[in-house]
Amino acid sequence: MSYANILVSVDLTEAAARRIRLAAGLARRFEATLIGAAAETVPSPLLVQDIDDAQRQDEENEAKVRALLEQAGTVFSGNLGEGVRSAWHPALARPVTHLVAEARAADVVVLGRRGPEDQTPRRLDVAPGPVLMEAGRPVLVVPPGLENLKGARIVVAWKDGPSARRAVSAALPFLHNADQVHVVTTGADARLEGGEEVAAHLARHGAPVTTHFLRTVDTDAAEILRFTRAQDADLLVMGAYGHSRLREWVFGGVTRDVLRSSPVCCLMCH
Numbered sequence: 001m002s003y004a005n006i007l008v009s010v011d012l013t014e015a016a017a018r019r020i021r022l023a024a025g026l027a028r029r030f031e032a033t034l035i036g037a038a039a040e041t042v043p044s045p046l047l048v049q050d051i052d053d054a055q056r057q058d059e060e061n062e063a064k065v066r067a068l069l070e071q072a073g074t075v076f077s078g079n080l081g082e083g084v085r086s087a088w089h090p091a092l093a094r095p096v097t098h099l100v101a102e103a104r105a106a107d108v109v110v111l112g113r114r115g116p117e118d119q120t121p122r123r124l125d126v127a128p129g130p131v132l133m134e135a136g137r138p139v140l141v142v143p144p145g146l147e148n149l150k151g152a153r154i155v156v157a158w159k160d161g162p163s164a165r166r167a168v169s170a171a172l173p174f175l176h177n178a179d180q181v182h183v184v185t186t187g188a189d190a191r192l193e194g195g196e197e198v199a200a201h202l203a204r205h206g207a208p209v210t211t212h213f214l215r216t217v218d219t220d221a222a223e224i225l226r227f228t229r230a231q232d233a234d235l236l237v238m239g240a241y242g243h244s245r246l247r248e249w250v251f252g253g254v255t256r257d258v259l260r261s262s263p264v265c266c267l268m269c270h
């Protein structure tokens with residue numbers, strides 16, 4: 001199994017160049033096409049005096065947005081490196097809406113998450129939450145500062161359910177080529193979650209896999225991340241759990257905590 005099309009979210013943050021290089025490295029490894037996507041809406045005219053003023057403001061606003069998208073395209077093309085098939089898909093639209101639409105022709109979506117100190121709203125920026133919940137595709141969430149993903153040591157945070165099952169299937173191209181795969185379950189009922197069966201399934205796919213049952217001391221997320229660090233893993237695979245409330249996505253505790261603080265890339269499915 002492999003990926004044929006990888007979609008990466010492009011913005012004008014400092015982390016974007018590293019994220020594109022990481023996605024380009026994956027496209028090169030899997031011989032996939034890398035699609036860069038960026039979008040922004042055109043602001044409505046303000047304090048309009050007459051129809052001519054409205055038209056003038058609209059044209060100026062559109063020109064500014066197109067200039068932003070052109071900058072993003074330059075960032076994308078400038079960080080591809082050699083030997084990567086690519087396509088650039090900008091749009092005058094809401095960033096999340098455009099990325100979700102583009103995901104219909106992608107095997108995996110690569111996007112970044114902000115660090116805890118970076119809360120300033122930025123144009124073209126896309127948060128992982130809505131894409132995870134709406135795209136219907138696996139999402140690779142890249143922490144700030146990372147620009148390479150080998151997938152040599154992988155932790156599968158297993159909690160039996162459709163999201164985790166989809167995440168494991170989506171991660172098979174990584175799992176098949178990993179040096180070590182750890183299937184981890186946490187909590188008092190860890191042994192009832194079917195981790196050993198999942199490990200056997202992955203072993204039949206050729207993954208070098210072991211099973212671990214972790215006792216939760218702090219929180220499940222803390223135990224998973226502690227284990228991930230201890231194994232020097234560079235990829236965490238897990239389901240994403242959440243629901244919609246008042247036009248915002250509200251995540252379960254483990255999903256929320258991992259999205260906020262994981263030091264490694266996370267491949268997640270809803």
